[in-house]
Amino acid sequence: MDAGTENHRKSVALIAIARVTRSVTAGMITIAFPYYILVDLHYGASVIGLIYVAATIATAILSFAFGMTTDTWGKRTTLLLTSALLPLSALLVYFAPDLLTIVTAAMLGGYSATGSLASGGVGGAVQPVQNAVLADLVPKEARTAYFSFFSFLTGIAGAGGSLLVRFFPIHALFLAAAGIAAAGIPFLWFVHVTEHRGEWRTMRQTRTIGKFSATGMLNGFAQGLIVPFLVPFFLIVYHLPKAEMSTYAFWSGLIGACALLAAPFFERMFGFVKSMLVTRGVSTVLFVLFPVIRFLPFAVFVYLIAPAFRVAAVPIQQAELTRRVEDDELGRALGTNQVARLLASSAGTGASGYLIEGALLEIPFFAYGIVMAANLYLYVRFFGSKKGVSREETA
DSSP, X not given: OOXXXXXXXXXXXXXXXXXXXXXXXXXXXXXXXXXXXXXISOXXXXXXXXXXXXXXXXXXXXHHHHHXXXXXXXXXXXXXXXXXHHHHHHHHHHHOOSHHHHHHHHHHHTTTOOSOGXXXXXXXXXXXXXXXXXXXXXXXXGHHHHHHHHHHHHHHHHHHHHHHGGGSOHHHHHHHHHHHHHHTHHHHTTOOOOOOOOOTTOOSOHHHHHHHHHHHHHHHHHHHHHGGGHHHHIIIIIOOOHHHHHHHHHHHHHHHHHXXXXXXXXXXXXXXXXXXXXXXXXXXXXXXXXXXXXXXXXXXXXXXXXXXXXXXXXXXXXXXXXHHSOGGGHHHHHHHHHHHHHHHHXXXXXXXXXXXXXXXXXXXXXXXXXXXXXXXXXXXHHHSOOTTOOHHHHO
16 A cells, blocks of 8 residues: 555545534534524524524635635645634534624534535535545545545434433533534644645636536525424424434434435436435425424424435535536535525525414425425436536536
8 A cells, every 4th residue: 555545544534533523513503503592592483594594695605715715725724724613603602692693603603504414514614625625535436435424424423413412401512512523623634635726717617517506506495495494393393302302313313324325326226317316306205295294203204214315315416526527626616516505595594484483384395395396307407418518517
């Protein structure tokens, strides 16, 4: 084994350690934050919806900015900077004297809850940078497997973080979360990565990036409609206590993490487009039924299973994007895709907050089904045939 390969393996392991600590923190915050806002501080669903909107827009802006610096300043420097935001945000919540400080913390930490933990649901601004670094360390043909395994680690650690909510008072939990997230940052200093410095004024693969951004926009809008409100839905409709909800979140995260390991299997069996159709199609049907059948065991079943089908496609999509875009534009491509997804999700989240507070609980889930159908159509339209694919898109 040559020195370069050994350094790459060590770097992958170091990134994995940092990712686990972040994911434990994200799992804690995903459950604790809505309870903190709705129960401890006695605000309504519209307030938490607006906080999620602000955090989503901030994460989108940060994702784009950090995508630019990844290709120009360097991957490791940007990775260290973005990783510091999550523990800083948790500390701000712990010491927050007012709602404005909490909103600021949510914006820095990316408490948008617009996706699974596997795809950067909390602290999402770091995700494009981390994926760009990982793509640099592993060969193209192995990226789906690596993205799948890293997403698996995220899900397992996030599930564990959700379970930890049982053992902390809500307010004190944010201090513990800050310490756990900060513990992984020093490992990133020793990551070896080859820098591919790009010219920020020019991008050659705008067509490819635009197609992924369009599908990401619809996917993000659909996520924003329902994902941030799954935990509040159980609180509002079924009045679940924090301890019981954290248990369900743990099992949902665990099942989702295991589903991520199936991503390479789906890719080999179905290919990119059919994998998206199968996994996202099943989850869409389940989420549309979720608010209609008001039966707690069924709701828990959907909460456990539907996110697993959604996230199973995430490593496949990430790997496909990294294969189609050159290394010196990869940070910007991933950042742009994240921006499109998050800005669209903020619109969905803002609308759903008012709908849910107005007792129109079913409407966001029905709208989710319509938007996801359009999203899957675009995958078929853009990527379903090799005819007419330009050299730019297959580089």
